[in-house]
Structures are given as structure tokens and as C-alpha cells.
Amino acid sequence: MLKKENATKKVATKNDNKKDKRYKDKLVMQKGDELLKWRVKNAAQKWFFSLEDNEQKLLEKAYLIFVQQCPELTREDYLDRLRKSDQYSNATKAIIKKVV
Numbered sequence: 001m002l003k004k005e006n007a008t009k010k011v012a013t014k015n016d017n018k019k020d021k022r023y024k025d026k027l028v029m030q031k032g033d034e035l036l037k038w039r040v041k042n043a044a045q046k047w048f049f050s051l052e053d054n055e056q057k058l059l060e061k062a063y064l065i066f067v068q069q070c071p072e073l074t075r076e077d078y079l080d081r082l083r084k085s086d087q088y089s090n091a092t093k094a095i096i097k098k099v100v
Helices: 002-041 053-069 075-099
Strands: none
Touching: 002 053, 002 075, 053 075
16 A cells, blocks of 8 residues: 555656646746847847847846746846846945955
8 A cells, every 4th residue: 555655646746847847848938038028129228238149148048047936036127136236246346455
């Protein structure tokens, strides 16, 4: 009886993993579509499109990774958080230069 229960749990776990993978795949595809629409809508933004192509792709891939953990994260919110962390980093560097 115990073997049957373990087999049932394994099957259930595999099904949950498949559902979770399908959900994440669908989410990545949906957010990828949103990224494409964002690129078209904001093509005039120099701050993003002045970056090298590999830097743009890195930002987009990082967003797709983060969105799998936090599906409600929007592109604008993600970019705003990046800007704030960059400002913090620059401020920290300036303070360290003054102190050292």
C-alpha cells in the first residue's frame, strides 16, 4: 500500500511541475510580447536604445527572469527599480570617494 501511495505522490508532483512549467512558459511568452510592444511604443527613448544591443538584451532577459518570481512586476516598475538602485550605487561610490 505504501508503494502505491508513493507512486501516486510522485505522479501528482510531476503533474504539478508540468503545470508550473507551462504557467511560467506562458508567462514568459506574454511578458516577451509586452516587451516587444514596449520597444515599439518607446522607440524614441534614448536612454534605453542608446545602450549597446547586448546590454538591452541583458536588461530584457533579467526582466523575464524576475517576472517569473514576481508575475505582477511591470516593465516600468522594473526599470524604475533599476534606476533607483543605480542612483544608490552612484551615491555610495561618491561617498566612498570622499571618505577614502
